[in-house]
Amino acid sequence: MNELRCKVLIVGGGPGGYVAAIRAGELGLDTVLVEADRLGGTCLNVGCIPSKALIHAADAVHALTEPHSLNALGVSLAPPALDYARTIAWKDAIVLRLNTGVGALLKKAHVRSLRGRATLLDGKSALVNADTGEQRIQCEHLVIATGSEPMELAALPFGGDILSSTQALALTEVPGSLAVVGAGYIGMELGMAFAKLGARVTMVEALPRILPLYDEELTLPVTRRLADLGVETMLGARALGFAKGALRVADADGAETAIAAEKALVAVGRRARTSGFGLEALDLTMAGPFLRIDDRCATSMRNVWAIGDVTGEPMLAHRAMAQGEMVAEIVAGGKRAFDHVAMPAICFTDPEIVAVGLAPDAAKAAHGEVLIGLFPFRANGRAMTKQAEEGFVRVVARADNHVVLGIHAVGAGVSELSAAFSLALEMGARLEDVAGTIHAHPTESEAFHEAALKALGKPLHI
């Protein structure tokens, strides 16, 4: 058996693991990255990236099928035809390009990447069943970045026509009908995309409203759009089972109905991957189903670190990346802590939702009196020219010192505004800072400026 020694061993090549590896390599640490599958993890292979590719394709084809929008522009055309196999090939090409890119970046940073399944022996050694044979690795620092996987429902085990998000992204043709169990952000993004691609979609959610993690004001435009797209929504409903092209559902009153659906997508959340790789041998302290970490991502064992989804919510790629980068710098001797003010979250529904910082209710609970400024896109010129007047930007600030506590937006393309929102919160902007910044005209970002002005009681364009 080969024996390999290194300074840092990273288990898992997702956004957390590969970023940790790149930074560790750049800092001159002898680094080994082990990944059982393809580099890039859930995000790059079966999550963020392919789903956004699919959403883009769905938007592209759907835009051609909305006659009233096109007619207004003076455009008319024959019904479009979709070659879904080519859509998927295009999506896969993007994923492959990014896979290769990550590999190249790791190489450039002098990281040794091993493809294989790691089994932890203790906090300083692991056994890897690699392509090149069994390999034993000794390290000084171990970084656990094993991520998460879709959660299964006992009544709806994955397989056959019951799909996880991973399998839904790998479909080779658009199903005629699709039942989506779970109206969280994954279910909503994919459900809306498949609806635009032509599937008849039914959403089934156990809670009384869609996207329950966001406040209702934010999700209302998405609810309206669902109706436009002809997506049926069953709220307060429980999925009981799937057989013979029908999903059995108990509605809020307990009455059973059957929803005809070729496929059922189960998107009820994700579960930390904490078993199957010898983690038990380390006996680390857990925080519920997750690995417990401190503000430096240290676990209960010295020089064993954990980053990303395996450490719990929010399960976001950018959180894992920031944690990975920080851990590499700590291992290299830097003094760092995960002390960020804001963790942006984006929901790529139609329209998109951005949430950074505290929503009004949470802000009130934490800081007492608050100021709220909301600016609707229907008063924004650029939004009009993009036929995207639905939605708004909303700013919440402390009433006493005007420090911005939260910025939320819903609207087409607002995901790109998240950079400005996060920067404002991280820099500790006050309403006056946002109000005193010139926002280019004509852009949708002006709504951010106006929302701050409105919170200060002096809006211009409303």
Add this chain to the structure above:
Amino acid sequence: MGQRSIRMPDVGEGVAEAEIVEWSVKVGDVVREDQVVAAVMTDKATVEIPTPVAGTVLALGGGVGDVLAVGSELIRIDAPGMPDSPPPAPRKSGAAKPETPAPAAAPVDEAPPAQTPASIASPPPRAVPSAPQIGAPRPPGERPFASPAVRARARETGVDLRFVRGSGPAGRITRDDLEAFIARPPEAPAKRTGKEPIMAVETIKVVGLRRRIAQNMAESSRRVAHFSYVEEVDVTALEDLRASLNARATEERPKLTMLPFLMLAIVKAVADFPQVNAHYDDDGDVITRFGAVHLGVATQTPVGLMVPVVRHAEALSLHECAREMRRVSEAARQGVAAREELSGSTITLTSLGALGGVASTPVVNRPEVAIVGVNKIVVRPVWRDGGFVPRKTMNLSSSFDHRVVDGYDAATFIQRVRTLIETPASLFIEANSF
């Protein structure tokens, strides 16, 4: 569809304005007819305002703490099927508050010659929103406020940002603040005591009753030429009497405190000193002397100091005094006292019971001219008949408006009260037979 304006009603005689102390509804709410929409406070009584129409709330006339003139719009309601309210009639000059705050130097509209003792001058113009705190110290538990670059630098240099004072807006710690801290770190404390400075700062908006108290107290302090007079009273005999009465207490005649006896003493004494049972209208240069003794009893309530009034104390017996005092002070504490029960006193009695201290300097409840304060009872050695004997004594600390009450009169009034208390039987002898 009709827009109905509900105006600030005339909530009491001589009241020109009222302060909004609570909104029960907000813009957009649907209201039923007769539903209470707001609570407003006049001099001291709080009144709930119902809506006469059903509909949707369109606008509120002000925020909590705002003072609205009687007749100005309190709330606007969209009432389907009702005609629009007519525009407000031109107001009588002087009755309404000017739209814009008058400059401080402008003459202030005074309410018509004060009919109620607690009426006050027009309140100051509505406070502008408080300026944001600049460079405020951080309350405990609040994260220090700094950009990521400053936070990283602090971590690298081992500085805990919680100890760095921020000079930026809202207390933000700038790079310069941090560098200054690094260059000249505060001297290490000589010894760790386990104690830490607390940087908490809490801002409390003064509204409602607290604002009334503040205004009344300031006005009294500004206008009245206070002087205080403290005298020691031997209450041994009175305490003996009280103890024997209380030993035979029944449900109809419950145990008594010292106060009902003092009320009787004051009632008896003011009969000979009408100048202390009076109101002084210092704007009109008029002194009004009263035959009746409406005794204000300073009472601590959950929301602050109130002065409920025992009316016509001169017509009450000892137990009636006790019962009436209990009733009005309980009503004040529960917040259910009527307006008449909170105004119209002619002289005030204030007691902190066991907390009474040795002496105090009460503030005259303007436009009254006298207030009698009660201090705690203590056992003291008193020189009597060639030897020290233990006697229960108590101080009376009283304040008077020196503009209209002379020191000589005040002193003889208190001496009269003292004599009555020291010889408690005299409290119960009819005036004409005494």
